[in-house]
Structure formats: C-alpha cells, structure tokens
Amino acid sequence: MRTWIVPYMMKHWRRLSLSVFVSLLGALCAAGLLFTSGYLISKAALRPENILMIYVPIVGVRTFGIFRAVFQYTARLTSHDTILRILSEMRTRLYNKLEPVALFHRSYYQAGDVLAILSDDMEHLQDIYLRTALPGATAVIVYGFWIAVVGSLDGIFALLIGLYLLLLLVFFPLFSLLWSRHKRKSLLKHRHQLYEKMTDAVLGIGDWILSGRQQAFLAAHDQLEKQATQENRRLEDFRRLRDLLSQLLIGGAVLIILYWTGGMAADGHISRTLIAAFVLVIFSISETLIPVSEAVERLPQYNEAFQRLNTIAGKEPKYSINESSIQPKLDERSVTICADNLFYRYSENEDWAVENISLSIHQGERVALIGRSGAGKSTLTHLIYGALKPQHGTITLNGIPCEHFGHRMSRRISVLNQNPHLFDTSVLNNIKLGNEQASFEAIVQATKWVRLHEKIERLPNGYQTQMHEAGSIFSGGEQERLALARILLQDNPIVILDEPTVGLDPITEKELLQTIFETLEGKTLLWITHHLTGTEKMNQIIFMEDGRFEMHGTHQQLLDRYPRYRRLYQLDVPEHLRRQL
C-alpha cells in the first residue's frame, strides 16, 4: 500500500482533488435540485402575488438540473484521466523492477502466467481510486456539508442527526469489513481449490476418461462447489440484509427530519417552505452514503493485489549486473571465450551449480553443450553472458571479465532459444529488433538467408502483416527462423543456441539446423542440445553433470575414450540401421 499507492496520490494530488471536487459538485447539485424544487413548490403553494418571488428557486432548479449531469460527466473524465496517468507510471515502474532479472524469469515465476496476473493486478488497482477513494471522499464531504447546514440552524439536532448518519458512514462499513474479511478469505481458498480441480479436469481429461473415474470427479467437484456456493451465499445474504437495514435507516432519517422541521417550523425558527426541501434532500444525501459500505468492503481485495506486486516486484534483484566503466571495443570481430577454474552457486547453502570449469573457445569454433536438466548448462551460459558473476575463477571475452559488459553484451553475444518471443507488431518490426538501423534491403537479405522471404511475401500484407495474424501461419520451425533472422541482423561474433529445435520433428529439425550452421558460418557457436545428431561437426563436445565437465573433447575423441558416449550415440544413430541402409 505504502509503495504502490501513497507516492502516486502525493504526486497527483492536484488532479485527484480536482476530480473529488468536481464529483462533489455533482453530488451537491443533485441535492440542490431536490432542495430547491421542494422549496420552490412550497413557496409557490403560498401563492405569492408576484411570480418574481419564485424566480430565484426556478433558476436554481434549472441550473442544478443541468449542472448535475455536467459535473458528473466532468468528474468521470478527470478521474479516469488521472487513474490512467498513474497506471502508466506504475507500468513503467513494474517494468523497471522486472527488467534487471529478465534472464531469470523462468526460475522466478515457474508456474502459470504470473506476469499476466501481475498486469491484471495493476489494472485492478484503479478500482482503489474509482470505487473506493472517490466515493468515500465524496461521501465524507457531503456528510460534513450537510451537518454544517443543519448545524447553522440547530446545533444540538445537528449533533444528533450527525451521529445517526454515522451509522451509515462509519459503523456499517466497518462492520461489514470485519464481518466479511474471514468469509472472503475462506471463499477465496475454496475458489482456488475449485480452480485447481478444473485445471486438473481439463488438462488431465484423458486420464480421467481412461481411468473411468469421471463420476468420482464430478461428485468431488460438486461437493467443493457446494461449499463455495454456501460461503458465497452467506456473503450475499449479509450484503442484502445490510442494504435493507441501510434503507430502513434512511426511512428513519426521513422521520427524524420530518419531526425536526415540523417542530422548527411550528416554533417559527425556520420558514415552513423549508420542510419539503429538507425532507427531499435527505434522500439524496443518504444516497451518497450507502455506497461507502461496499467501497470499504473491497479493501481486502486490493491487499491481495498489493501483496502479489510486492512479493514479485518488490524484492531486490538477486543477480545484479555491474557494468564497468571500461568501454570494451565494439568492433572486435574475433573473440576468444576463456574460463579458468570457474565456480558459481546461487546461495551459500547450495551445491555448486558450476564447479571448477576451465575452457577456451576461439573465434569460429562450434561447441555442443549436453547434459540433463539441472546439470549447470544454463548457469554456464549465464556466466558467459555476464548475467552472473562467478564466486571463484574467471570467465572472460578477450581477457575482459564477462560481467563487465553488462547490457553491452548484446553487442557481442546473440541468443537463439526455444520459443523465441515474437512481439505483437509487424513481421518487419519483429525482424528489425535485431538491428534498428537495418535497411529494408538488409532485412530482406536476412529473411532470404533463413528462407522465409517468399513465405512472408505471400502474406496478405507482406512484411507489414501483423504478428498476431501471422502467428498461426508461422510454424514452430519458422518462428525459430524469424528469430534467426534477427540474430543475423545483430551480427555478433558469438551465438548461443539454447535448444532451438526442441519439439520439432526430425526433418524440420535437420533443415533448421542446416540453415543455422550455414548462416552463422564463421561465428562462435555454443549449442545447447539434447541429442547427439550433428555433434560430429562440432569442434568441442561438452557433457555436463552436477556442474562439472563429465566428458569433453571432439566427437572422435569421445567415441574412442568413453563407452558411455558410444552408447548414447548409438541411441541417436543406431549402427544396425546404418548397416541396413
């Protein structure tokens, strides 16, 4: 709350108060309309000689009638404008929080689309202003205004009616907040369980059908749903009852006002033309007070959103990049990667993720990196990319420690990973991301190299086709090719290929790999792969296990030296099939 709301309220207090002020004027106009029209007809009922006697209230009635709508309209516009401004700042802030850990997102948020939830949460925060703060502030001010008006006529009565209306303004909201808090929590828990059940039902549908346990599932689901429904019903019943009681309180307020104005008029303290005015206006005033309960009841909802934002965006980046001030030369076309006794672990009490690794890769060499998940392949590539800083040992590009490059590393190393993100813009812009200065000719050349040019030309708007329309046109292999075109434009001396062919069938895989190796000729390639096809063409093959190099050498060396390698190679390239052919 303190970090996500207060600073923005402080910064935008002018706009926010303006919107409160205007919506207040709107509420006052509504009250004014009823007040003056009550006064008007009462005054007219006295049948004054001159119509001019009621000229002022007539003007008042018309003015209030017209301006009520105008103010309401203005208030909605100004408040939305302010909220959108704040939202835009929040987005930038969330982005800046997430950007430093961009490469580690997968380990940060594993399950589900947390990012989408985050962005939704932020949208929901606008309700804080629109549905809670604004109606709340307006209600408090209208209340104060009303008490002041009554107080100027009769202090004691003002105190009484003030206390009475506090029931609506404070007691009901607080009570419903306290009452519903726990109910809401357990309802949310049940909803979450239901959600898990549903996901299980839909994603595991094949298993349910084969196991013949559909009925058991339906029964369990019904049971759970019933519980959730019951809890929801309790909340709804409570709300309805609260609304009924609020209305009855308003009815009571009308009686009180009748009693008071009747007495005051009889005693001659106020003109009897004001009786109708006061009675009518009390309806409109209580109308602004009723929504407060609901506005306050929403508070716990915001809290959930805040908590998520804070836990995810609030934590300090674990892996900070310290960019050195030394400006590495950018035009180097020949880069040697060198690691010496390299150690890295993510925290003190964990095993080494990378342990005592030494290697050197010269410009133009091709290296295959193989290992199980968790063997340390990603950590090693992150170290090479300079996203992590080693605890012991060094890793350098032409002698400069990798972590010194910071963001400039993107001018040295390109990365092609599985499921490259294609942005929601045109095909052209997507490729251009590799090099924003690239000419159209250069882009076409790149797409020709990756053999996509003709396909793109055939799209309805060619290179200008929007990605979300083309997304389904490009197959998995073609999406990789698009990303490869970006990398060609980037034209870096080193390219890391992070399992780009996972999920492709062998023919597509082979074609893609051929294109990759062909177009990236001369560049240093670090290829993380899970199969051994193609390893014959590599200058080095590295098998990683538990953070160490288990086997390291050329294809022929490994074949000669390790039975294990021979066995695995058999799996990819079965000898007997070769003989058969």
Added chain:
Amino acid sequence: MLGTQEKFAFFSQASSMDRKILSYRGAKRVFTLIACLTLLQGLCLIVQAIFLAEVVTHLFDGKSVQDEVRQMLLFFSAFAGRYFCVFLIQTISERFAERTSSDLSSHFLAKLFKLGPKFAANEGTGNLVTLVMEGVGQARQYLQLFPPKMVSNVVLPVMILCYVFTLDRLSAVILAVAMPVLIVFMVLLGLAAQKKMNDRWTSYRVLSNHFIDSLRGLSTLRYLGLSRHHAESIRRVSDKYRKMTMRTLSLAFMSSFALDFFSMLSIAFVAVALGLRLINGQITLFPALTVLILAPEFFLPVRELGQDYHATLDGKEAAHKLLAYSDQETDDERLAHQKAFPEQRWNQDSSLEICNCTYVYPSGTRSALSSIQVEARGFTKIGIVGASGAGKSTLIDLIGGFISAESGIIRVNNQQTVLNHEDWRKQITYIPQHPYLFSGSLKDNITFYSPESTDEEVMQAIEKAGLHALVSKMNHGLEERIGAGGRQLSGGQEQRIALARAYLCNRPILLLDEPTAHLDIETEYELKETMIQLFKGKLVFLATHRLHWMDQMDEMIVMANGKITEYGTPTELVRKNGFYATLVRTQLEGL
C-alpha cells in the same frame, strides 16, 4: 473501463435475452414471483410517496407533528415494505442464479468428459478452464441481475406514470416524453462511441497488449540489447493509450451524461411547471409534492440498468456458451450404447481390426484420417511414424477411444464394436509426451488409475519406474505435493510418474505418443530401459520419430496426410526404400 458506452445495446438485446433465459429450470416461476413482488414494490413506493407528501403538506399547513404520527408510521411501513420487496426479489434471483449456474457448470463438466481430450485440445484447454471458472461466475451475475432489472423496467415506470397521470397530466406528459428522448440519445451516443471503438480496434488492441507483450518478451528484449530503452517506449505507449482511451471515453460517457441530463432536466421541468401552476392555484401542494417525490423514482430503474452493464453482457454470453456446449451431441451418446463390447480382457490371442476408418476434424472438411487399415494381435509392438501433422496422434486417439471414426468397421476379437467404450478404455494406459500431473500428493498421482492400491504396491511401482531416488529426496515421501502449486518435476521425472501409474494399474494395452523426444539423451536412454520392461506382455502402439525405438517394434505404420502409406516390419520397410527409409536416412546422415 468503458463502463456505459454500450448501454444502448441493452435495449436492443433485451428482447432476445429474455427468451433464452426462460428456458432455464424454474425460470418461469422465478419471473412470475419477481413480477408479483415488483408490483407490490411499486404499490408501496406510491403509497409511501402519498403519505410523505401528506405529512409534509399537513406540517406546511401548520399542523403539529404530534398529530401526524399515524401518517408518519404509515409512510415508514410503506417505505419498509418497498425495500423488503427489493430484498425478497434479490434473494429469489440470487437463489435462481446460484442454482442455474451450478447446473450449468456440472452439465458442462459431465459433457466435457464425454467430448474427450481431442475436443479440449481443439477448444484450447486454457479457454475451457477460464470459461468454466470465470464464465460460470459471470453467468451467475447475469442471471442474478438481469431478471429483476428487466421486470422493474417494465413495471415500475408504467405504474408511476399511470399514478402521476391521475394527479397531474402535464407532469405525466413531461415524464412520458423525457423517457424516449433519453433512450434515443443514449442509444445514439452509445452507437457513436462503439463505432469509434471499432474504428480504432486494431490500434486499441496493440496498445492495450503492449505492456503484457513486453513483459512476456522481456528476456528476448534483453538479449537484443533493447530492454533498457524499452521502459521509455512503455511510458510512451501507455501515454498514447491513455489519450486514445480518453478520447473514446469522452464520447462513451456521453450516453450516461444523456441519461443524467434528461432525467434531471425533466425533474426540474416538472418542478417548475408545478410551481407555476401552484401560484395560479391550478393545483394544490399535496399532489404537487407527491409528483415531485415520484419523479426521481420514475427514472430510477433505467439508471440502475446501466450499472454492471458489462458484467451482464459478458455473463449472458458465457451462459449461452456453456449451454451450447452442454447441448452438443457426443459420439458417445450416438454409438456407445448401441454396441456391446467383448467381455474378455485383452490377451495373447486377442485381435483388433480397424477397417477402412475415416475421421474428419470437427472444424474443417480436411480429413485427419482416411481409410485407415490396422490389424493388431496379442502383444505385438507397433510403431507409428510420419511427419508432424501426418495423423499419428489422431490414430492414437482413435485407438484410445478418445474419438470415434466417422465411417468404417472396428472389430475386437472378431466382434464388431466401437472403441469409445468404457470396457475398452479400461484396458488402456496412455502416455503422452507431457503426462499431466494432478495437483495433489505423489501418491495420489501414482494411484490415479488404481486408487485402492496399498502403499507397498505403490512403492513397488516406484521402484520399477525408477523413481525411488527422487522419492527418497522428498521431505514428505509419498505425501509430497506435486503438480501445479507443488514441487516442480523435470520432463524425465514426469515420464517416470506416468510409468509408475502404468506399472501399478497393469493394463494390457499401452499407447505412447512421442514419450522421449523432448528429453536429453541420457535421460532418454535410462527411460527407455525402464519402458522396455513395461512393454512386456502388452499390446503397444508407439508414435515416435526417434530411430532407436524402431528395433523394439515388431511392425511399423508409416503415415502421411492422414493415410497409412507403408506397413510392415522395420526391416521390410528399410528394404522398400520409401518414406520410412528416407526418414531413417535423414537422421542417420547427420548435418
């Protein structure tokens, strides 16, 4: 955010909506009840106005408050009665919505199990979960809000207008004229806003997606060296989005402006007209006051109609979608009950014949399988190969009984039957590329197909599936939570869970769909050893690209474009030098 711009649509759609809503269980009774209560509410509303006006008039005339106690109490009773009616109406519609939405969701789920995984995949699993979770909630809101609002809009303004007419014709005329004018303006302005929205839909979509798109692509941006400067573009796009939204909103809010403006203005007109005639003595205070109290009430139902408008619109769509799914006829219902199934469990001598079967995608005209001919006997191991999209998975789905053939004949043990039969499915284990892990304990997951297993049996299955190392590392052993929200497992471990399931339930037919291609080679190697053990004494269908599986297979099916192009033992097919030989060669050659 665009709270009210489509309010107009409410009027145009009101008529089409109510008919559908009446088809839900008990809807007619609910509507009748609500209508009666709304009539009563209207009556109370008018009575309350009369008594209030009377009290005020008497006080105005100088009577003392003490003499008016009876009238005041009557006013309060009518007032309380009115809101009590509202309370009852809301309770009734809430219960109706609760019951109907729960019906909708359970019907939908039951139907989903009949439609099967192919259907779920076609519709998008994410969409289905969202539909049933959020859609049911939205439908419930719609069912809860819509009936009372619709009835009160029909009943209350008419009642009030009629009564006002008896008191003062001019006021009645003002109100009667204001209502259609107001509606016309709302509709026109709403349409204009809608049109503006539609015109800019593309840029709207891009702008509003920009932020989440950027977050999703953050690592790509980082690798391209663009992530730092992108913050600036987020700010810029956000700002552009705000300006665009504000332009549309300024138009969209006009329709509620029209509502406010015309209702307030007509109340003002009524008040002024009353005032002027009071001076002339054409009317007295009591009726004038009654009319003035009733005038805002006349517009109240229309104003309430606009609130939660979007919620009701979404809810209506969701409700109808759910209903449409539930009404869909399934193959199950058409076929399964017509055919008996051979009682005998699959054994060494059993046979399965699929003759000339065809399957067409529900969406298109393209056939996914055409004239399929498969024969399997006893515990044969049959491999299925082909390019992606050739129909391998569809064939597996057909054999697994997840889909049913459009035409052709299927025989099991020489008896004509269908495969989407419970007795057939009970004999099958299916292992896909990514087995689904349910959110629950490890034990729940492994015993999914045989919930009665003892811990000892589970431990044996774990041993056979090669999971013991993992289990011994878990703090809670068999009770460790896995799946969404639990411990994350690697692809190889997921497969081992599926293998443990298969060992435990020990069904005689095994279907595998590319079970190892996504794994690293060492995991694949180890997993293969375990799988081969599982194959023993089972009929196996294995769809894969990986060559090393071929020597485990007795027969191979080669598919292309939904047809079986080659069929025979692996050795025969290599000699034949067709697609299979090409596939093998491609992979053997390397790069």
